[in-house]
Amino acid sequence: MSIEPDPATLNVWGGEERIAPGGPTQVPVVHSVSFGYPDLDSWLDVASGRAEGHIYGRNTNPTVDVFEEKIRLLERGEAATSASTGMAIISNTLHSVVAPGQRIVSVKDTYGGTSLLFTEHLPRMGYECVLVDTHDTEAIEAEVAAGCDLLYLETPTNPTLKVLDLERLSAAGHAAGAIVVVDNTFATPINQSPLALGADLVVHSATKFLGGHADALGGVVVGRQDLVDTIYAYREINGATLHPEAAYLLLRGMKTLSLRIERQNENAAAVAEYLSSHPKVVGVNYPGLPSHPNHEVAARQMRGFGGMLSFSLGGDLASVREFLPRLRFAHSAANLGAVETIVGPPATTSHVECSAAEREALGIPEGLIRYSTGIEHIDDLLADLDQALDAC
Ligand SMILES: *Cc1c(COP(=O)(O)O)cnc(C)c1O
Numbered sequence: 001m002s003i004e005p006d007p008a009t010l011n012v013w014g015g016e017e018r019i020a021p022g023g024p025t026q027v028p029v030v031h032s033v034s035f036g037y038p039d040l041d042s043w044l045d046v047a048s049g050r051a052e053g054h055i056y057g058r059n060t061n062p063t064v065d066v067f068e069e070k071i072r073l074l075e076r077g078e079a080a081t082s083a084s085t086g087m088a089i090i091s092n093t094l095h096s097v098v099a100p101g102q103r104i105v106s107v108k109d110t111y112g113g114t115s116l117l118f119t120e121h122l123p124r125m126g127y128e129c130v131l132v133d134t135h136d137t138e139a140i141e142a143e144v145a146a147g148c149d150l151l152y153l154e155t156p157t158n159p160t161l162k163v164l165d166l167e168r169l170s171a172a173g174h175a176a177g178a179i180v181v182v183d184n185t186f187a188t189p190i191n192q193s194p195l196a197l198g199a200d201l202v203v204h205s206a207t208k209f210l211g212g213h214a215d216a217l218g219g220v221v222v223g224r225q226d227l228v229d230t231i232y233a234y235r236e237i238n239g240a241t242l243h244p245e246a247a248y249l250l251l252r253g254m255k256t257l258s259l260r261i262e263r264q265n266e267n268a269a270a271v272a273e274y275l276s277s278h279p280k281v282v283g284v285n286y287p288g289l290p291s292h293p294n295h296e297v298a299a300r301q302m303r304g305f306g307g308m309l310s311f312s313l314g315g316d317l318a319s320v321r322e323f324l325p326r327l328r329f330a331h332s333a334a335n336l337g338a339v340e341t342i343v344g345p346p347a348t349t350s351h352v353e354c355s356a357a358e359r360e361a362l363g364i365p366e367g368l369i370r371y372s373t374g375i376e377h378i379d380d381l382l383a384d385l386d387q388a389l390d391a392c
Helices: 007-013 040-047 062-075 086-097 112-124 137-145 166-175 225-238 244-254 257-276 295-301 317-326 356-361 378-391
Strands: 079-083 103-107 128-132 150-154 179-183 201-205 219-223 283-285 308-312 342-344 368-372
Touching: 007 062, 007 257, 062 079, 062 219, 062 244, 079 086, 079 225, 086 112, 086 150, 086 179, 086 201, 086 219, 086 225, 103 112, 103 137, 112 128, 112 150, 128 137, 137 166, 150 166, 166 179, 219 225, 257 283, 257 308, 257 378, 317 368, 317 378
Parallel strands: 103 128, 103 150, 150 179, 179 201
Antiparallel strands: 079 219, 201 219, 283 308, 308 368, 342 368
16 A cells, blocks of 8 residues: 655655765755766766756756755645745746746735736736736636736735635636646645645745745745746756755755644744734734634635734834834744744835835735744743733
8 A cells, every 4th residue: 555645754754765875864965066977878868868867056956856856745746846046936937937928917915026026027028917906806817817828826925814715716727728826935835735726836935934944045836847847947047046055954944844834823823813802903814813804715725824924003114113122032034934933014024125105006004014923832922922012
């Protein structure tokens, strides 16, 4: 009987059989830029794809290969390829699977960098990009039906934690002949499987939850073999290669992915519940709260509601300026998904690339606080929030 291992087991073992000679039990960091061959024929076999192997580090690397294989197994996709950052894999994907003149439909709430690709860079290069209100599923379907070559989704969204119905929107995308891409950074494959819900490609900023320790940048795409091949062919030439040292750190972080996500799901749920009943907090965005407008969709498509939430103290950036330094167990920093709790407003985190006017146009309140729950003990996180709110 062949049993499909649990994700928690794949975190630890997935992809790790491709290890170097000599039997190291841990994946070595292969720094070598080139890979030598004893004779021209075996070199030619690898160069022409007849045999497996590596030629040159911009294209492939053994440490990077293991990272790609581990995430491929967790997302259950046909193929995976990586890049130096999340934005590198997202821009490489958009530049290689669609072309100028084609039409991309997405939502207003994508990650700030992605949003700037849609509002500025891709239109300048001749792509047509249409951004729809994230909460309006019918409007997204109508734009897709009006003509769509690529449907780009992100759920839960950053920083307002809206949830898109992946099964319904993937079906709409496919009915229009579009390629469906989902940014799964916030949910991770532990909480959500976009490919099983119909997406063609899943992209990740591995910098966040996958690595989990805020010490390495990386990006990865998983999904249909033909599309991943196209993205790889472009990425190997434009050179946004994942560094083997970063691949090693991401791999090491991924060993504990399931453990961390279970803890972060629990902590975030408790923090969201606590904040919801606090008199100084005016709004809490967390898909696990029954009051969340998309709670029912989230409960259907997610196995856990994730470690991310956001809330407001009712004021503008001045209230955030006063509140953040009072927290003892939270970095005020532009990152998320790490073992430490991390906080910040959209102006310095998810939407730092946008102007205040652009954030307003995207419906992102200036006084919002994004809270990325770490793996600390929940009692300490709640006590910390309590004393900081009391002092405000
Ligand atoms: C951070 C982030 C990105 C970009 O990733 P980098 O690794 O910083 O380039 C893309 N999407 C989401 C949802 C993110 O949080």
